Amino acid sequence: MLAPSQAHILVIDDTPEAIRPLLLALRGRHWRVSVATDARQGQQRAQLLAPDLILLDVRMPGMDGFALCRLLQASPRTRDIPVLFLTSAGAADERLEGLSQGGVDYIMKTCEPAELLARVQIHLQLARRRAAAVDDTPAPPLSPDEVVLRAAMRLIGQQLAELPPLEAIAARVGTHDKKLSAIFRRHLGMTVFAWVREERLRRGRELLADPLLSMQEIAGSVGFRSACNFTTAFRERMGVTPSQYRKGLQDGAAGKGTPAG
Incomplete structure (x- = not known):
């Protein structure tokens, strides 16, 4: 786990152009930002890159964000990566679904960039503390x-x-x-x-x-x-x-x- 100022963030969203101001704000903090444009690609990149934090959309074609979050939680390589839902799906049952499936936060795409940055910073710091407190022996990979x-x-x-x-x-x-x-x-x-x-x-x-x-x-x-x-x-x-x-x-x-x- 890198220091929060050097963190790698994976954004999984099928319409990244719609959140361009948020992406620019993330890059403005000198964080490394990777983007995947569908859930399958996001799962592959999460496994390959092991980012420090994932920002995940909900409504995507094919596999939605909730299904992807379940798969990330099931894999030893990605289960400890904090997943923050960043979405326009704001119904109460959707928010509860995201949090119950392992998301650590649920953020609306209409939020101010400063709010997103603050939440990301908090979760990077929490993840860093958790990583320092646990055994870092790599888990065996799963198919x-x-x-x-x-x-x-x-x-x-x-x-x-x-x-x-x-x-x-x-x-x-x-x-x-x-x-x-x-x-x-x-x-x-x-x-x-x-x-x-x-x-x-x-x-x-x-x-x-x-x-x-x-x-x-x-x-x-x-x-x-x-x-x-x-x-x-x-x-x-x-x-x-x-x-x-x-x-x-x-x-x-x-x-x-x-x-x-």
């Missing part, structure tokens, strides 16, 4: 398919309660449903929905450790329509009902807490 796989798994984990259709999941990680299905089969040996079922039951087992949660609450939070459906699926997979599994957890905890005689 493009492995990056998509990690991004899809993370997305599914965040939306287990109301999972989008397969086509929507694939689009949100920058691919299509057939390719995503092939990636899951190749790397995990199962279909997307087989993995979803396993993840729902794994998350369900974690939630059963909380005695305050009802079966209906657990079922709903992991994407089952009813406690009955959850119980049936759980028993088929685990050989016991969720209630029996929970009792086993509680009995085990009680045994560990019993003083030796």
Whole structure:
């Protein structure tokens, strides 16, 4: 990580001419500025150049900024690069989506250049402090398919309660449903929905450790329509009902807490 005055900033925007005053302001600070004009090119340049900060548009043809942000978060080489959305997409749900997918800031293209410079400066400084505090051992590289796989798994984990259709999941990680299905089969040996079922039951087992949660609450939070459906699926997979599994957890905890005689 370079000092903020020497930083390299990657701008990913399909209409860079529309933000020319902002680009000029960035270059006026003597920062190195690279530009990519679509998400695919931006992903490639982020992997190749490992910039200190990324300014990312949302509404782009093909893959949008949210999908690209998920892929950047899934790759060891780019996951620690701060992503600031710089966009005209200002709806509340869009702003929340950007921040929930890993963006550290959300800035409107109508902002004054001075505001953009101030926000960029702050995030460069924060990133520099984080980098100084962590182990800088390089992570092993991932193939493009492995990056998509990690991004899809993370997305599914965040939306287990109301999972989008397969086509929507694939689009949100920058691919299509057939390719995503092939990636899951190749790397995990199962279909997307087989993995979803396993993840729902794994998350369900974690939630059963909380005695305050009802079966209906657990079922709903992991994407089952009813406690009955959850119980049936759980028993088929685990050989016991969720209630029996929970009792086993509680009995085990009680045994560990019993003083030796």
